[in-house]
Amino acid sequence: xxxxxxxxxxxxxxxxxxxxxxxxxxxxxxxxxxxxxxxxxxxxxxxxxxxxxxxxxxxxxxxxxxxxxxxxxxxxxxxxxxxxxxxxxxxxxxxxxxxxxxxxxxxxxxxxxxxxxxxxxxxxxxxxxxxx
Numbered sequence: 001x002x003x004x005x006x007x008x009x010x011x012x013x014x015x016x017x018x019x020x021x022x023x024x025x026x027x028x029x030x031x032x033x034x035x036x037x038x039x040x041x042x043x044x045x046x047x048x049x050x051x052x053x054x055x056x057x058x059x060x061x062x063x064x065x066x067x068x069x070x071x072x073x074x075x076x077x078x079x080x081x082x083x084x085x086x087x088x089x090x091x092x093x094x095x096x097x098x099x100x101x102x103x104x105x106x107x108x109x110x111x112x113x114x115x116x117x118x119x120x121x122x123x124x125x126x127x128x129x130x131x132x
Contacts (some may be wrong), residue, residue, distance in 0.1 A: 028059050 032055050039048040075082045
């Protein structure tokens with residue numbers, strides 16, 4: 001709220017220094033503070049500090065990547081490829097309700113074993129029905 005009030009007051013009194021502040025770092029700080037407080041209340045301060053550090057590290061890395069002029073040109077000139085790449089990355093490592101593609105590859109042996117055991121269960125259930 002204070003940031004919004006400061007920006008409103010600066011626009012009324014025509015203070016140009018505040019207009020140079022990007023909204024992206026402000027959003028990161030707001031989300032980071034909310035996440036920190038929630039984690040500190042529900043878990044421990046150590047875990048809250050770890051999550052905060054990881055979030056800041058990811059924000060800095062993303063800022064460096066997105067600051068690249070070649071990345072910016074690629075995104076502007078080829079938006080369909082950008083959306084396709086984001087969708088593929090999200091399916092591979094993103095958050096959605098099903099199993100991720102990398103998890104299918106990682107646990108491929110378990111899926112194969114499960115298929116073998118399900119065939120065995122079908123055979124054993126058929127034998128038990130014949131005995132009755």
